[in-house]
Amino acid sequence: MSTVDGSLRRLAASVLLPGFEGTTAPDWLLRRVGDGLGGVVLFGRNVVNDEQVTALTASLRAARPGVVIGIDEEGGDVTRLDAGRGSDVPGSHALGAADDVDLTRAVAAAMGARLSACGITVDLAPSADLNLTLDDPVIGVRAFGSNPTAAARHVAAFVEGLQSSGVAACAKHFPGHGASAVDSHLALPVLPRTEDELRAVELVPFQAAVHAGVRSVMTGHLVVTAWGEQPATLNPRAVQVLREELGFTGAIITDALDMRAVAGTTGMADGAVRAIAAGVDALCVGGEPLDEAGVDWLVDALVEAVVSGELPESRLVEAAARMAALGVSPVGATGHDHSLGLHAARLAIQVRGDLRLPDAPLVLDLMVPPTIAVGDVPWGLGPYLTELLPGTTVLATRSITPEEVEAIAAGRPVVVVTRDAHRHAWARELVTGLARIGLDLVHVETGVPGPDLGTRARIDTHGGSRVSLRAAAERIAGAVASPVSGGTK
Missing domain, CATH: 3.20.20.300 (Glycoside hydrolase, family 3, N-terminal domain)
Structure with a gap:
């Protein structure tokens, strides 16, 4: 050459x-x-x-x-x-x-x-x-x-x-x-x-x-x-x-x-x-x-x-x-604050409705495929709430009926967790189905907030990061002993 x-x-x-x-x-x-x-x-x-x-x-x-x-x-x-x-x-x-x-x-x-x-x-x-x-x-x-x-x-x-x-x-x-x-x-x-x-x-x-x-x-x-x-x-x-x-x-x-x-x-x-x-x-x-x-x-x-x-x-x-x-080589900046992310995630949480739980809930993490940009990153509220609220049980699922959920819950409150429910018909229909049969139901949406699906309470995290899920778990765990109601942020 x-x-x-x-x-x-x-x-x-x-x-x-x-x-x-x-x-x-x-x-x-x-x-x-x-x-x-x-x-x-x-x-x-x-x-x-x-x-x-x-x-x-x-x-x-x-x-x-x-x-x-x-x-x-x-x-x-x-x-x-x-x-x-x-x-x-x-x-x-x-x-x-x-x-x-x-x-x-x-x-x-x-x-x-x-x-x-x-x-x-x-x-x-x-x-x-x-x-x-x-x-x-x-x-x-x-x-x-x-x-x-x-x-x-x-x-x-x-x-x-x-x-x-x-x-x-x-x-x-x-x-x-x-x-x-x-x-x-x-x-x-x-x-x-x-x-x-x-x-x-x-x-x-x-x-x-x-x-x-x-x-x-x-x-x-x-x-x-x-x-x-x-x-x-x-x-x-x-x-x-x-x-x-x-x-x-x-x-x-x-x-x-x-x-x-x-x-x-x-x-x-x-x-x-x-x-x-x-x-x-x-x-x-x-x-x-x-x-x-x-x-x-x-x-x-x-x-x-x-x-x-x-x-x-x-x-x-x-x-x-x-x-x-x-x-150009970076300047070697220091000052990565590990606590700042969780602080920001807490401020982003928005709660609508009456967030009160009589006892530890059944958590349903509805698993939908992530986008290619996101990739296979861990997602789900269950592990965080289990850590904060003993007695919580978790079911990560891609397919379940409202009647099956009702039987598994056995009278306990249910926290159903979605990612862009408005884009996934089965997830949206499951949430509305659970609301129709009258379960004590909280909906946690980790994607872009879509339409209200008829649940008693709704939490929008505006993202599915680890700190956003942790912040949502904190709000739910706190609601067992300290009821929160109204449109808070």
Whole structure:
């Protein structure tokens, strides 16, 4: 291979952010990082604990000090550092429900301090999307709320808090995923929105992130009909709006190119070329882990596009420079407050109705499949309430009838726990069925609050994180001895 060819391949590799398999860096990955691979993205499969992540990132940085190390650590339901036990901070929706921007900033700063200590350079958070339809299958409690102005305040505070640690924030999923009823992991969403509608609603939190100095923005794999048929990740108009109208000058990162919205339509390699050509700077790949052959495949596609004239080399050079700016080592911030997350989760709890329990209840944790973004993170109220309230019994189930529940409860109160009951017919119908037969019933909703289902009391946690579930368990346990009623928060 000629020197020119080698230089071009190094340049192409420098815009890649692949995921990989294992809790230590494979030899091939360390070699490629040393040769100029832009960076990596860590997933739950790469994490055991903070000490192991710190050792992993140190090995990558030893291969090349400027390597970009990203992670999807939103807090709440989407966590990688705490994938094995559930997050120790509530997610965006809970912070939006608490509605204290100073608290949001403090939670993000604590998260940033932890990420910094672990050697992370960019956190793929916050979600700047809005809750614009209850049918949305993938954002939900990842958004701060539905009001653009209120959400914008929290997005800006999160960016400021996180970046105070030296870890770059990444506002996502531009131009906003919250009006879609399609999961872009599985198919290509189409948003029938005009540009004026976007400016008035979806773009407001992104503009706030830019004003707060966010260092990166992630594009969403969704079609805005006013911008043409290409998803934002591959669409020059989307990049133009972000750069020229919103004034963003940092790095633009794709959502994972192996998601079916791109891989199942354009194809991952062609999508990589078209994203860079459209003005994107960093290519996130590897929700499904890549190996060295997969990296070579994408490098080959970018090199061939430059050689053929399809992709200007100058565009690749520009992208590589913006990507490299995310590889600055974090400042080693300290001050990760382990108690702050539970405090925030408690403030986010909302209770409606008459929350009184005569004795320890039967807890029904209704198990619905998590979204791909959330993954297999522990969920359920039962373990927390069992710890706080002896005599509590727990049933985690995917299928049960109201009559079976009545028989098992044997006169005890029932706490039924759901995640987005409005999106899962069997869960919704079970709750309404239990209410109809007159059980002493409390409904705990850990997703986006949907319609009232006729229970005597309702608790909304605004997320399914470990601390949110613990906070709900505290309220229920306290209600056995100290009745709580009315619309409290």
